Amino acid sequence: GENVEQHPSTLSVQEGDSAVIKCTYSDSASNYFPWYKQELGKRPQLIIDIRSNVGEKKDQRIAVTLNKTAKHFSLHITETQPEDSAVYFCAASTTGNQFYFGTGTSLTVIP
Amino acid sequence: GAVVSQHPSWVICKSGTSVKIECRSLDFQATTMFWYRQFPKQSLMLMATSNEGSKATYEQGVEKDKFLINHASLTLSTLTVTSAHPEDSSFYICSASDTGRLGEKLFFGSGTQLSVL
DSSP: OOOEEEEOSEEEEETTSOEEEEEEESOTTOOEEEEEEEOTTSOOEEEEEEETTOSEEEETTEEEEEETTTTEEEEEEOSOOGGGOEEEEEEEESSSSOEEEOOOEEEEEEO | OOOEEEEOSEEEEOTTOOEEEEEEESSSOOSEEEEEEEOTTOOEEEEEEEETTSOOEEOTTOOTTTEEEEEEETTEEEEEETTOOGGGOEEEEEEEEEOSTTOSEEEEOOOEEEEEO
C-alpha cells in the first residue's frame, strides 16, 4: 500500500518568514495530494490540494509543489503569521476512496 | 467546500457503556466515509473505511466487535464504541469523500472527544 512520510515533525519560524513542509509517497499511482491544517481540538481543514497533472498550485500565501518523478510534494507558506500556527498534514490518494496521511508537522510561528 | 457534521462533540461515559457517534454529509452524498482516532499531538489513525450498504473495512489491529460501524445511507455513518473502557478515551474524527462535484476531496467532521471514566 501507499506510505506517506512527512518532515519535519516540528517547525518554528519567525513571523514573516517562510515555512516549508515536505512529504514523500511510495505509490506512483497516487494522483491527488491534499494538505490539511488542524488547530488544537478542531477538525482538519483542507487548505490546498494538487493533482498529478499539475506541478504547482498557489493560493495567496500558500503554495504546493509536486514532483511526480521523485514522488514528493511540498507545502510552502510565505509571510507566516501567528494564526498559521497549527498542525499540518499531507495526504496522498489514488482513487478518492483511500487517503494516506503523513504524520503531521506542528508549525509554530513566533511573533 | 462540503460540510460534514459529527455529533456529539464531547461525551463522557462510565466504563462499560456504549457510545454512538454520528457522521453526516450535509450537502453531498458520501459513498465512502472514514473513521479515525487521534491521540494528542499525533497523526490521524485510520480505524475503518465505511461504504454505504456494505460492511466496513477495518484496519489491522482495530476490533470490529468493539467499534461497530454502520453506513446505512449515503449521508450517514455511525461509529458505536461498545462497552467502552478508559483506554478507549480519545478523539474520534470521521471524514467523507465527495467524489462527485468536488472530485474526490475529503472533508472532516468536527470530531468527538470521548472520555471514559
